[in-house]
Amino acid sequence: MTKPKVLISDKMDPNAARIFEERGCDVDVITGETPEELIARIGEYDGLAIRSSTKVTKAVLDAATNLKVIGRAGIGVDNVDIPYASGKGVVVMNTPFGNSITTAEHAIAMMFAVARQIPEANTRTQAGEWPKSAFMGVELTGKTLGLIGAGNIGTIVASRALGLKMKVVAYDPFLTEERAVEIGVDKVDLETLLQRADFITLHTPLTDQTRNILSRERLEKTKPGVRIVNCARGGLIDESALKDLLESGHIAGAGLDVFAEEPAKNSPLFGTKNFICTPHLGASTTEAQVNVALQVAEQMADFLVNGGVTNALNMPSLSAEEAPKLKPYMKLAESLGSLVGQLAHGNLTQISIEREGAAADLNGKPIEGAVLAGLMKQYSDTVNMVNAPYLAKERGLDVRSIRHQREGAFNTLLRVTVGTSQGDRSVAGTLFGNDTPRLVEIFGIGIEAELAGHMLYIVNEDAPGFIGRIGTLLGESGINIGTFHLGRRDTGGEAVLLLSVDTAISQDVIDKASKLEGVKTVKALEF
Numbered sequence: 001m002t003k004p005k006v007l008i009s010d011k012m013d014p015n016a017a018r019i020f021e022e023r024g025c026d027v028d029v030i031t032g033e034t035p036e037e038l039i040a041r042i043g044e045y046d047g048l049a050i051r052s053s054t055k056v057t058k059a060v061l062d063a064a065t066n067l068k069v070i071g072r073a074g075i076g077v078d079n080v081d082i083p084y085a086s087g088k089g090v091v092v093m094n095t096p097f098g099n100s101i102t103t104a105e106h107a108i109a110m111m112f113a114v115a116r117q118i119p120e121a122n123t124r125t126q127a128g129e130w131p132k133s134a135f136m137g138v139e140l141t142g143k144t145l146g147l148i149g150a151g152n153i154g155t156i157v158a159s160r161a162l163g164l165k166m167k168v169v170a171y172d173p174f175l176t177e178e179r180a181v182e183i184g185v186d187k188v189d190l191e192t193l194l195q196r197a198d199f200i201t202l203h204t205p206l207t208d209q210t211r212n213i214l215s216r217e218r219l220e221k222t223k224p225g226v227r228i229v230n231c232a233r234g235g236l237i238d239e240s241a242l243k244d245l246l247e248s249g250h251i252a253g254a255g256l257d258v259f260a261e262e263p264a265k266n267s268p269l270f271g272t273k274n275f276i277c278t279p280h281l282g283a284s285t286t287e288a289q290v291n292v293a294l295q296v297a298e299q300m301a302d303f304l305v306n307g308g309v310t311n312a313l314n315m316p317s318l319s320a321e322e323a324p325k326l327k328p329y330m331k332l333a334e335s336l337g338s339l340v341g342q343l344a345h346g347n348l349t350q351i352s353i354e355r356e357g358a359a360a361d362l363n364g365k366p367i368e369g370a371v372l373a374g375l376m377k378q379y380s381d382t383v384n385m386v387n388a389p390y391l392a393k394e395r396g397l398d399v400r401s402i403r404h405q406r407e408g409a410f411n412t413l414l415r416v417t418v419g420t421s422q423g424d425r426s427v428a429g430t431l432f433g434n435d436t437p438r439l440v441e442i443f444g445i446g447i448e449a450e451l452a453g454h455m456l457y458i459v460n461e462d463a464p465g466f467i468g469r470i471g472t473l474l475g476e477s478g479i480n481i482g483t484f485h486l487g488r489r490d491t492g493g494e495a496v497l498l499l500s501v502d503t504a505i506s507q508d509v510i511d512k513a514s515k516l517e518g519v520k521t522v523k524a525l526e527f
């Protein structure tokens, strides 16, 4: 088996390359390339490991013809076009906890630095000025900290601030009252936070909802003398308004680790009074960098080598332990999806995926992805279980997952039912010996068949002589039959014949089969 190939395109702790190699991947570390250079190179890689410098744009993804996974050694993924990556079937992962303590500590350090003007005091002292009377700071004790975003980092900042005897108020639409009590903060709306906070610190991702969350209008509503820290993302604050309000003295100090445009080499904020900054150093400690490098390499190698999915932003998680157990189910799910996709006529409006017996205890999301991938293969060559749910959504397909505790005739069963403009059509399958997928029911008729390779599906009237006629037709057409499966609704009623054959079946043979006595439907299937 050829080894998966990974490119590390940003500066990363060397542990990442070591782990990739130990886990059976070939790895290249090539940092600092231009977008054009990356585009020229990316086609040969299965995995791309990045930090915040590499911008994974549509153009990069279009050139990434072999890419299966992007791993972000860190948290923020606003440098990756995730919807486009999802559409291309590329998994995007991050390492959500590896640098959170480090970044929270940086935010606290910035708060102290702003409160006591440490950078400027340091510069002037070292210049020989001894400017003791030029600096008068404020205490953090007893002050109110306004937290915008109370996720992993915000929560750590809150706990450190509470330790410093600050009061903490938090604005986060996804923070529940219970969680707010648990972490010791007051949940407030944004207006209240702006009015009450002596210090404001931001800890949200950059999204369409959070972009410019501290707009000029909101900055003007802050308490006079407020100090603001941003160690999250640059686009969260209106930088020009921040400059004006620092100059007017309404804002007493600001500490930014991140800028709307990075690298920030000529920011208008540079030189503004009471303004301090660092060059996106939030995650830059030895501990955090080792954490995220190890984690991203483990996660990506696990995915590329074993199919395990951890911390993916566009796909459900799947542990390395679950992956081998789910593998035969994924095969079965994809075949069933493909079968209904090939057989159902009319516009598909709804699909339900039922799991029964042992299958009911499994992680349903990957199975759902595999069914949809099988189904959507009729419409797209590049579909896989990552992008299939997105394609299904785009087409307005209503997807339902149902889990039955009951045990039926099979100890494990997957059933896929599609609602078409002509009514519901359902197929079901099981695993023989825990790992061999088998179709056991097609449109209400019991049958037992492996779905593989070239197949011929025929619905006919159950009557003597039919099997001989179809055997003769295929024989005369030079088509060798591999396996032969029969099922019928009742004696003399509707019967189903599923044949696997060694070569693709031509339209001419299908037309001839359709004309045989008693035949209702003929369809060539491919798995």
Ligand SMILES: NC(=O)c1ccc[n+]([C@@H]2O[C@H](COP(=O)([O-])OP(=O)(O)OC[C@H]3O[C@@H](n4cnc5c(N)ncnc54)[C@H](O)[C@@H]3O)[C@@H](O)[C@H]2O)c1
Binding pocket: 074, 075, 076, 077, 096, 099, 100, 103, 148, 149, 150, 151, 152, 153, 154, 171, 172, 173, 174, 175, 203, 204, 205, 206, 209, 210, 231, 232, 233, 257, 258, 280, 281, 282, 283, 284
């Ligand atoms: N400076 C650095 O080097 C550095 C390092 C790590 C992370 N970060 C940034 O910090 C961000 C936060 O990291 P995290 O680990 O805490 O993420 P997280 O996902 O755990 O928390 C983000 C929080 O923001 C909240 N949120 C989302 N939309 C919001 C909105 N409109 N208003 C208010 N709150 C909203 C979410 O509910 C969530 O609780 C990351 O997205 C990343 O951009 C920066």
Ligand SMILES: O=C(O)[C@H](O)COP(=O)(O)O
Binding pocket: 051, 052, 053, 073, 074, 075, 076, 077, 099, 280, 281, 282, 283, 284
């Ligand atoms: O989102 C993050 O994890 C931080 O912004 C860190 O970015 P970096 O890996 O480029 O330091």
